[in-house]
Amino acid sequence: MTTANALYDVPGPKTRKRHRLYGIASTVVILALLGWILYLLFDTDQFTYTKWMPFEYKGIQELLLRGLGNTLKAFGLAAVLSLALGTLLAVGRLSDHRPVRWLSTVVVEFFRAMPVLVMIFFIFVALKVQPLPALVAGLTLYNGSVLAEVFRSGVNSVERGQREAAFALGMRKVHVMSYVLVPQAVRAMLPAIISQLVVALKDTSLGYLITYEEFLHAGKLIASNLDYDLPFIPVVMVISPIYIGMCMLLSWFAGWVSHREQRSPKTGAVDVAPAEPGTLLPRVQ
């Protein structure tokens, strides 16, 4: 908040009164907007019993839960695999051998520049793979590449003296990496890593587009049921809080970790990354 208090004087009684007036006016506008949305919902009969009835049935509840389970399964698999792939690619990019470094750079840059959905569709349509492996593979390739960049920038962000001191003690590169640089880098990059996992969690919903039976797919099945008078809006109203809630929980966790690591004495030699997904601008020479 640089601007908020440096750019204007402390508000006096008149300005405070004016601000209060603005506040009331904007609150009225926002409330009117919400009221209008609510009115539209009632006007188009979204709260009738028939439309909300399906959520009382055990079968429907189980369908939703199964969808949620499938979403979490895809997320878990993609998270573990992309962490593994990210580590592998980061090791490749930090390698002393030029061909290895070159190859992993190409892989990382290619998969970062490609839309995830194109990869998922390619694996699903062209290679004729089942939906779940296609989704997990697509997510792994994309998030693994992004995580590789996160790991690499983490290792590079450790103060130079740490690496030099370790080499001066006669440690080999493997030991310098595994005992000195990586532990500090992981601590510093943990918030960014978790935020990238939020992206992976959000992207599991792409499975809906390749008919993987995940949460959104379950919602779609209920929403297109004529018996319940096409309860589309109720389904969205049930599904989105759960989805958004899960992502928010993970984002909040990333923020908490970031806050904690910043105060930790063990991250003195690195800058802790903010809790934001790793979206670096690709280099063009």
Add this chain to the structure above:
Amino acid sequence: MNVLTDNFSTFGDGFLGTVELTVYASVLALVLGFLMASFRVAPVGSLRVFGTVWVTVLRNTPLTLLFFAVLLGLPRFGLVLPFKVFAVLALGCYTSAFICEALRAGINTVPRGQGEAARSLGMSFGQSLGLVVLPQAFRSVIPPVGSTLIALAKNSAIAGAFSVTELLGTYRTLSELGYNIVWTFVWIAVGYLIITLAISALFNALERKWGVAR
């Protein structure tokens, strides 16, 4: 190779569709993002709350869910528009949350002393913001906004799955015509690479012209 030459118009339509989506959604996202960023630093409490809720909710919404809700949900309210407009709305609103955060972070990178110095020289609020703080914030905002817009271009692929004409959607037409599916995807990938590399070249040029090493 003949996949491309035989179907140049199909690929061209798809490519232009993606470019069109990206450009319109970028404009919407930049405008909305700027609006939300100014809401979030406004001295009015309710606007700050509105901006914060907007950003927090949209940043944590899966884009597919947003597309699902906007493209299939809004027509239930009697709002019937072409799918393309809905797609631009969904993409633009989603990306505006990320733009807002990038802009806000940019303003925060300007050292506090700059604003204070401007004030102590007797500049008014408008002057110190317009002549001192925002020009410096603009410089450090170029790379994050660039990567956000690249993400937008990539996300526009989702619109294709909701039957908007764009690059990824061309595979459906071509596979029905019996062309080699692998090559189709190779050309789709090339198309996306052209778009993302063009955006990244544009922002690298902007960065070279105006960016500062701080």
